[in-house]
Amino acid sequence: MITGPDIRSLLPIEILAGGMVITMLGVALKRNPTLTFICTLITLAASFLSVLFIWPAKPHAIGDLFLVDRFGCYFQALVLLSAFVVTLFSQISLKNFFPGKRKEEYYLLLLLATLGGATMVISTHFISFFIGLEILNISLYTLISYYRERPKAIEAGLKYLILAAMSSAFLLFGMALVYALTGTLSFQGLAATTFRHDSVSLTILITGIGLMITGMGFKLALVPFHMWAPDIYEGASSPISAFIATVSKGAMLAVLLRFFATADLFGFKKLMLVFTVIAILSMLGGNLLALRQNNIKRMLAYSSIAHFGYVLVAFIAGTGLGTQAASFYLTAYIITILAAFSLITLMSRSDNEATDIEDYAGLFWKKPVLATLLSITLLSLAGIPLTAGFMGKFYLLTSGVGKGNWLLAFTLVISSVIGLYYYLRFIFAMMRTDGQNFPIDSRPSYSSLTGLLVLSLLGAAVIWLGVYPAWLIRLVGSLT
């Protein structure tokens, strides 16, 4: 029986859905990309504000399906924020790559995907989780291959479709096994229920959880489920890559955290072992893969593999400090990576998306502002002080060391030193004085100006979090 409080606490999702329907109707009445664009922005903004509005003092459960607590709301806010930025830059990107084509669907799909993400982060039940995930996935397939002229886009879309579907199959089968054993689909139930402790059922249960990890690990692009990431990042347009890196991964991380917390699996030694292995593989593998990568989008993809490896360090540290660290780090990472991809979008021209390291050669002396922002971004990813990335890494290490996971802490340190190398490569490329001119047209269009503004805001946020993170730490501290 849906009650008033339920409706109130689901407001963000409702606004999203409602806004989307309205926008769709609007499109039906009159095709006008700008209008659609604005509607989308308004919807996202409204939804975001509603999150702040409903900011819950105490968790509010809606049946088994949803749990609207601060944690969920915080991640909803993150998702919506990222979606907002992505939308802004999508408009620029569309203008460059998709001139004179129909752009309205794009925004609708974006809203849909966001809705999926927003649903995932508050779900406490396999069904709600699954629905959110699939809404997100299926809209993503389309978004990735939206620029259908570009073979790469199609290839990426198809790859993602097959692989994501596979991973969903793994996830579902895992769920099914767990369900078969416990007879419940809610995270809570998994913790609560007791079942026959014979070897067979135990095997089945463990297998189930293992398969679920596979499915989730795929979404988070953790080694060894990471193969898709670089190709998709490269094939998709920069804003969509940003969307994958932020909304889709962030939402999945939120689910993972919530799932393990609610079903309290942190005590499950073998699981933690699995995650330790995955974390180490991801940290080292990601950074090593990126080491000599000349394509900045692929580089960011690989680095994001490593970064989610880092996050796992906090994740393994378990509830409390671990969750806070993960949330903090994810926030820092989202802001940074959004800045990065937005920058690529701004750099890009219709004939060429600025992805090669050569395109950035000597940028420092041609577009100092852009270059400075990109350097800040890269330094933040590298975890250098004065940037959000450093504080995030500090938080992660603290959680790791606090739990005495020295192995993980050391791997983190070593791998981030490796990582330094390729970030510096790009920074130095920008310092170079012999770079052949990459055609950056300097005609200040309205949209690129707003883009620059947003970008500067993101950059400022990175620095601010790096210098005065106390407020955010307090915030994430209040989540759990």
Add this chain to the structure above:
Amino acid sequence: MILAWIILLLMGTGFLAWLTSRWSDILPRIISLAGTLLFLGVVLYLWFTHSASAVPSGNAAAGAWIIHYTHSWIPAFGIHIILAADGLSLLMLLLTAFLGVLSVLVSWKEIKTRVGFFHFNLLFILAGITGVFVSLDLFLFYFSWEVMLIPMYFLISIWGYENRTYAAGKFFLFTQASGLLMFLSILGLYFVHGRSTGVYTFDYEALKGTVLSQPTAFLLMLGFAAAFLVKLSTVPFHSWLPDAHTQAPTAGSVLLAGLLLKTGAYGIIRFVLPLFPQASQQFAPAAMILGVISILYGAKLAYAQTDLKRLVAYISVSHMGFILLGIYAFNQIAMQGVIMQMVAHAISTGGLFIIVGALHARIQTREIGQMGGLWTQVPKMGAMGLLFVLASLGLPGLGNFIAEILILTGSFMASKILTIIAAVGFIAATLYSLRIMQKVFYGTVLKKWEITDFGFREMIVMGSLAIVIIWLGLFPNSILNATQQMVQGIVQQVNITVNGPQNANTLQNASR
């Protein structure tokens, strides 16, 4: 508070210099010069007002801070902005300010491109180093420790010489890797302290009392040592230094040799010894051996080089060996020698680097094979070169001699064999130092260079350096008195915590 203002002043000047560069190239120079001069003025004021309170007083507690400023930063982790200074810090600040002014001056002609950004980086390096020398919160310390690297990286990688990318990257990776290890140790210490006392804080004074089990202490100590030994370019962690020094622009080399290396020594004295007395005692033999190896290996490599700047760089390696040897001798004489060496080496090597830079600016080469007989054309430069070469070979009457004699006398009490081996370094120093004079200024003129002698600005720079190095040689007490109290405190603490008070006293008497 004054300390915070100093740092802000430097950063502000940096930004200002960067902004004004769009209008003219001379403006940033003037602004930076003014800023650094102001910095120097303030520090000198502090020095003369406070060195009175820093003169040796009977009982020396290492916590006797002249200036102390605390402000909350990240309460959730007990992180505060704690800025404090004692004799050592003040001395280091003085050095920083002095070299800061000089590095602005030497860049006056050398740096022609992107002047604003250059000075921005220069001043941020100074700010970072200042932060390192005055932060008493371990988190803040690490923060500044890292902050000073980035601008230095830019400095090398933009205005450096032919092979700058490689050098800059190497420098950054080495320091980062070791720095992160130290950071792990800091966190470890943080948690150990927190668990035992329930107070989670990065405050140096609080952490100093932490009770640690032997192995834990040793491991944590190693983490710190890693960072500082790399910074001190101790063999075998030295290999970043020759490249960085060689490729950096003159100002960069001066700051690297004069200050960044010193942060390593400072870190050991300020953090490793007080935080881990026992562990340090365990580590001492190894450290002293490393020191001696550095002295000799550095000297050997210096003798082998044909690139003048690389040669000077290896001299630094050798001299830093003395510092390491002295620190781990654990007595006041050696420790004071170390502090003296920190200053003297900064001056002498700085002078040499400036001369090399001036030469390179004039003849576009650093190969000593290309030089020779230059005295005829540049007698002033030759004379200055002679002075600093003599300083670096430890001629009595110049700063380095005081430092080295104190260090060796002190270390002789700790380990006779090692000291005797280290003394061989004197002979080695003679070889490589005189080689510089011979190959560059004496001998037959190989190429007819048309070059001008030092100008007014350069003579100001070199003159001030010369005066300082001679002053250090004749009136070292003016420095030693300022640090006496702090040194006494640390040495006593180390020995007391290890041998118990009575032994410590006997050791004190022994050195009386």
Add this chain to the structure above:
Amino acid sequence: MSELLWLIVALPFAGSLVLALAGKSLPRLAAAMIGVGSVTLSAILMLFVCLDFLHANPAGTPVHQMLWQWINVSGFSPAIAFHLDSVSLTFVFVITFIGALIHLYSAAFMWKEDGFARFFSYMNLFIGFMLLLVLADNFLLLYMGWEGVGLCSYLLIGFWYKDPGNGYAARKAFTVTRVGDTAMVIGLFILFTNYHTLNIQDILQAAPHTWAPGSTIAIITAYLLLGGAIGKSAQVPLQTWLPDAMAAPSPVSALIHAATMVTAGVYLIARTHVLFELAPIVQTTVAIIGAVTLIVAGMSALYQHDIKKVLAYSTISQIGYMFVALGVGAWSAALFHFMIHAFFKSLLFLGAGSVIAVLNNEHNMFKMGGLWKKMPVVFWTFLIGACALSALPLITAGFYSKDEIIWQAYASDKGSIVLWLTGLAGAFITALYTFRMVFLTFFGNAKAEPTYRPGVAMTLPLVVLAFLSFAGGFIQLPDNMGHVTLFSQFIQHTLPTTVTTASGHAAEWIAQVIAAIVSIAGLALAYRIYYNKPFPAAEPVRNPIQRFFFQGWDFDLVYDKVIVQPIVFFSRIDKNDIIDQFYTGLASIAGLFNKGLAATQNGKLRWYAMALGIGAVITLTILLYA
């Protein structure tokens, strides 16, 4: 008066500083005024201080003057302070007085050279450091002077820097002496760790009570100090630098490499005599080293053709005599010979210098000859010097000083017949090579024409020194003839008297007669071989033995093979730092990993799917079987 002591030291330093800063802009005359003036002033001051010292305290109680606290670190507190007693006064006298004369000489000698001001700035600096050395009241200050004079010697040897050969000689001098100095420094460490002070007098007083005679530590310390001494004083086996040092302008050789610096070793041993007396074996070593040196160097001098090299080797061998004296505990004899030697050897060097100068820088004696008529002043003074050097009996100061040493080498309680014989042999050789030099240079038929006659500025010092090396001896006469003991009494304020075992005037008479005969015999032999004989101007062909002696007993050869070559070789290998390779290795390993992993990203959909499956399998395996 003696409170002006510091001024004696300060003046030369000031002069040097002024010349160094303003030298370029000053006219030569002004530079000369400053250079010569500063030293002359301190010489005059010295005379006053000297008189003051003699009158004020006949007891010869030392004067102490503290300028400022140099270092003060928990007990390690040497001061910049001076200690003036009879020994140091003797040295100060020689340094300033002869220094002033030589400066005057140089003003004329160097007039045409460029770098005139630089020369005088170096010379003044040297005087300053030398005074520091002999006046220092603590070992650290002494060491400062010690290194300082080494530096000046380096600078002056390499004064004509354009010739790489000079540079090499300079570096050789500095490096070889530094080897000795390092030993000395280690000695200082031992002294400090044992006495917690570096004040010389304190240590000398404390030593006998702390260290048992012949105790190991005393021996080690004494040996280390000896190391410093033989380095500076060019004794075997560290003598090789001095002959090369002749690359310096002649006045420099006269001042640094004959009169003052090279005798610093003598000063050090005399100054720390207590420590040596505590280690008898070391003192014996000193005597032996001296004996060996005086023969080795004498033989080499015999085969030189470069007039300055002859004098160089002769200096080495004369200092050998002093070492013998020190070794047998004839302290005052050693110092007496030091003073007299300073007179006549600087005289000889200056004389040789003028000869060389007027013959357009001709060093080879075989290309000279017949000069005695052409430059009489130089000849006569040189002759007096030569007589003093070869210790012709009764009339020369050299006789009285050297004879005392030879006698003490036999008579003192530490002396022995062997030392005595060596001394005699040395005396013979000395006379031989000295007059070989004289005859070759001044007699026979002229092979070169003097370009000019040395002016009064050059001849005046010669005359003064000639007078001293003739009359200087009469202040100290053997007790069997006149028994004048002004000098030894003066010295004995500071240093102990010599304990003689063999006594009786008869023995001494015999000894003196023998010594006289020996030196005259040497003269006679030289006369027979070299007087007015036509010698080819060209280098004489030498048989292996001659070459062996000519090359200073091939010490250089050995050192080159055993020490220099290995060092050079060692520095060649591993020029660019093997350790660096290790780190580059790490980097390339990472690179390999990158290649390998990048290969897996082959873009094949089915491979990706496979990877996903494998991942799942791995996960399950860990979960189920870990």
Add this chain to the structure above:
Amino acid sequence: MTIPMEYGLLLAAILFCIGLAGVLVRRDVIFMLMSVEVMLNAAGLAFIVGGAARGSADGQVMFIFILAMAAAEVSVGLALIIQLYQKFKTLDADSASQLNG
């Protein structure tokens, strides 16, 4: 008579593996898509079995959702495949590997 749950799950597992094998061995994209469908349905079957064993309706509900989602997926998939064919003139999955490295 009742079939033990394990048997049903085993059947589902076998189906799942068949589907997986299909994805791995077939080069034709359409067949890969079909194999994925098989995997999904295997999961669905497992839910049914579980639901039956537990006597709760959740399993069936989940199955409905899976069907819906699979349908959506196929539709998008086929659209993409058409595009693929237009671009690459083939349905061979491996031929579409511009993105690599």
